[in-house]
Amino acid sequence: MDIQFSTYYTLIFAAIVLLVGKFLVQRIRWLREFNIPEPVAGGLVAALISWGLNAAFDVRASFDTGLQTAFMLVFFSSIGLSANFLKLREGGMGLIVFLLVVVVFIGVQNSVGVALATALGLDPLIGLIAGSITLVGGHGTAGAWGSVLENDHGIPGAITLGIACATFGLVIGGLIGGPLAKWLIQRHGLKHPQGTGDAGALEAGTPNFEFPHKTRLITADAAIETMALFAGCLAFAEFMSQLTKGTALQLPTFVWALGGGVLIRNVLDYVFNFEVFDRAIDVFGNTGLSVYLAIALLSLKLWELAGLAGPLVIILGAQTLVMAAYAGFVTFRLMGSNYDAAVLCAGHCGFGMGATPTAVANMQAITNQYGASHKAFLIVPMVGAFFIDLVNAVAIQVFINVFG
Numbered sequence: 001m002d003i004q005f006s007t008y009y010t011l012i013f014a015a016i017v018l019l020v021g022k023f024l025v026q027r028i029r030w031l032r033e034f035n036i037p038e039p040v041a042g043g044l045v046a047a048l049i050s051w052g053l054n055a056a057f058d059v060r061a062s063f064d065t066g067l068q069t070a071f072m073l074v075f076f077s078s079i080g081l082s083a084n085f086l087k088l089r090e091g092g093m094g095l096i097v098f099l100l101v102v103v104v105f106i107g108v109q110n111s112v113g114v115a116l117a118t119a120l121g122l123d124p125l126i127g128l129i130a131g132s133i134t135l136v137g138g139h140g141t142a143g144a145w146g147s148v149l150e151n152d153h154g155i156p157g158a159i160t161l162g163i164a165c166a167t168f169g170l171v172i173g174g175l176i177g178g179p180l181a182k183w184l185i186q187r188h189g190l191k192h193p194q195g196t197g198d199a200g201a202l203e204a205g206t207p208n209f210e211f212p213h214k215t216r217l218i219t220a221d222a223a224i225e226t227m228a229l230f231a232g233c234l235a236f237a238e239f240m241s242q243l244t245k246g247t248a249l250q251l252p253t254f255v256w257a258l259g260g261g262v263l264i265r266n267v268l269d270y271v272f273n274f275e276v277f278d279r280a281i282d283v284f285g286n287t288g289l290s291v292y293l294a295i296a297l298l299s300l301k302l303w304e305l306a307g308l309a310g311p312l313v314i315i316l317g318a319q320t321l322v323m324a325a326y327a328g329f330v331t332f333r334l335m336g337s338n339y340d341a342a343v344l345c346a347g348h349c350g351f352g353m354g355a356t357p358t359a360v361a362n363m364q365a366i367t368n369q370y371g372a373s374h375k376a377f378l379i380v381p382m383v384g385a386f387f388i389d390l391v392n393a394v395a396i397q398v399f400i401n402v403f404g
Contacts, residue, residue, distance in 0.1 A: 003061050009077020011063040014294040017042040018337035037361035039290050042173035043297020051302040068295040071288040075357055076254040078285025079381040095379050099387055101331050106132045106395045112322050113315055114403055121313040124403040125155055130315040134165040136392050138355045142166040167300050172320050173354030177362030178322055184332055190277045218280045226280035236260030254391055289357050320321035323352050343373035347380035356384035
């Protein structure tokens with residue numbers, strides 16, 4: 001029996017997931033120690049309940065994915081609205097090095113997928129589905145390239161397979177990032193800023209997203225102004241998506257939302273000398289992030305993952321180990337082997353296996369415990385939400401041309 005929940009019920013369930021996740025993280029010590037994000041903790045409980053209802057009563061719940069998309073766009077808009085050109089310049093050489101590290105990893109990830117698929121007697125393109133198409137690319141890229149592989153390359157069920165792999169990556173990315181960063185911090189005795197800042201009001205100038213539980217002092221007027229800014233970002237994203245559809249400039253909608261945020265923020269800053277209220281953007285952005293992850297995990301169908309072929313499970317397991325090893329030994333060292341590098345590793349695991357919101361949630365779990373990492377929160381959203389999609393699209397096309 002299929003049950004379809006409307007927008008309102010989807011939002012209610014998402015809120016319950018977040019409250020359950022917060023309760024679990026507060027009460028279960030190992031969840032805190034391994035820095036598991038609250039939406040992941042609550043979402044996995046919801047996924048297990050959904051799996052139990054399906055197994056026992058053949059009940060399949062579906063939630064409004066339009067709401068999930070909307071909150072994802074709000075999150076990416078908040079990244080753009082938080083990034084004036086001075087902040088972008090602060091990324092400097094660290095941003096370039098991290099981007100190069102990620103570019104190399106995409107090649108590694110696809111090479112592992114193709115090699116294992118070939119060794120296991122599968123079409124090499126299935127290795128790409130269990131590679132950067134779904135793991136770095138996420139659900140949107142999985143659906144887009146899945147239709148290409150089905151229609152142009154004769155891979156049956158590529159879309160369904162891609163969605164399942166992307167879901168696996170979303171969960172695993174949220175599970176391995178925090179523990180890896182914690183292990184690096186403890187093993188190398190890394191020094192971190194004093195205090196976690198989970199109580200009290202947030203001081204002006206503190207970068208967004210670093211302490212999601214701190215109090216942000218905002219007003220109703222600021223909230224209304226901020227809503228208008230977000231509406232402008234979403235309108236820009238919709239307009240540009242339609243304008244560039246089918247052209248060489250076609251990009252995922254969330255990339256246009258981020259770009260619109262950057263454009264609006266800097267026009268207001270440098271043309272109209274309008275002071276954007278960062279704390280309100282922070283509140284909206286963190287809310288969008290949490291609700292997006294909650295709905296994504298609410299929609300997780302564990303029975304579809306359980307039905308994956310054994311060889312594909314082997315490939316995904318290997319990709320998880322490769323991600324952790326690459327982040328721990330390559331990303332960490334090339335980014336400086338310091339506290340910022342450890343937080344960057346948590347973020348890399350998040351979008352290297354899942355999505356940029358997962359990366360930010362991973363980093364929040366670390367900075368809530370150990371202290372701020374301005375560098376990581378500056379670099380990861382820009383690389384994970386903007387540059388990576390452009391690089392990944394080129395890499396996927398190259399691998400398809402070679403093995404297709």
